[in-house]
Amino acid sequence: MDEAIILATRKRLVLDGYSRMALGDIAADAGVTRPTLYRRWPGKFELVVDALDYGFKAQRDTYPSLNLDDLPATEALTEAVRRLDPAYFNPDAMVLMGNFMGETIRTPELLAIVCEHAVEPRVNLMERVLKSLQDRGEVRRDIDTRTIASMCFGSYFAAFLRNDTERAGLAEKVVAVLWPGIAAETNKT
Known part of the structure; x- marks a missing residue:
């Protein structure tokens, strides 16, 4: 579930940018509820930081x-x-x-x-x-x-x-x- 939320966040960052990105859209994209998001992350900023770190780690893992x-x-x-x-x-x-x-x-x-x-x-x-x-x-x-x-x-x-x-x-x-x-x-x- 966390990965689905992270991936949905990354997609929304590309489509909407940070300011226009809404947690409700992320929840819908990930197939979860807003309370599910808030149980894992206190807010949008913290979720975005984790989504960024997910991408940075994934990139490092792809290097030969x-x-x-x-x-x-x-x-x-x-x-x-x-x-x-x-x-x-x-x-x-x-x-x-x-x-x-x-x-x-x-x-x-x-x-x-x-x-x-x-x-x-x-x-x-x-x-x-x-x-x-x-x-x-x-x-x-x-x-x-x-x-x-x-x-x-x-x-x-x-x-x-x-x-x-x-x-x-x-x-x-x-x-x-x-x-x-x-x-x-x-x-x-």
Whole structure:
């Protein structure tokens, strides 16, 4: 029952956004009553936080089990860029993120949760991979890993906003453009 409620909440977040989303609609979509919702969650905000965490965990669980430190440099970098994709698991993730960005004035804590649970872990992973590649001598030491990670993350938003349907190969394209500028002199080929 909890999963049905969580999935209904995620659907309503995409369709209605947080402000317009109604617990009655979620209950109807999940096939439960409003009192059932309130026995499990004190309010809409707490339910949404759990629905977001459900999605974040599900996304992490879909990543291939790879030790990025063991991969060749461009493969590790490509996989790290691929894992930046908000829609890696959920094709509606970009709409959800847009909804939360639009809610910043009314409910800033929602975007803070998205940043803490979805954005920062992805960007931090990308930074860790870049730093590991620096330690291995494969990436220049003078690069700003935070800026590069942010640019790579932003490439998914740019592709979404430009209605680029070729997002499946975006990680490879980003790395192909990025690699010559960040590779250590001995690894430019």
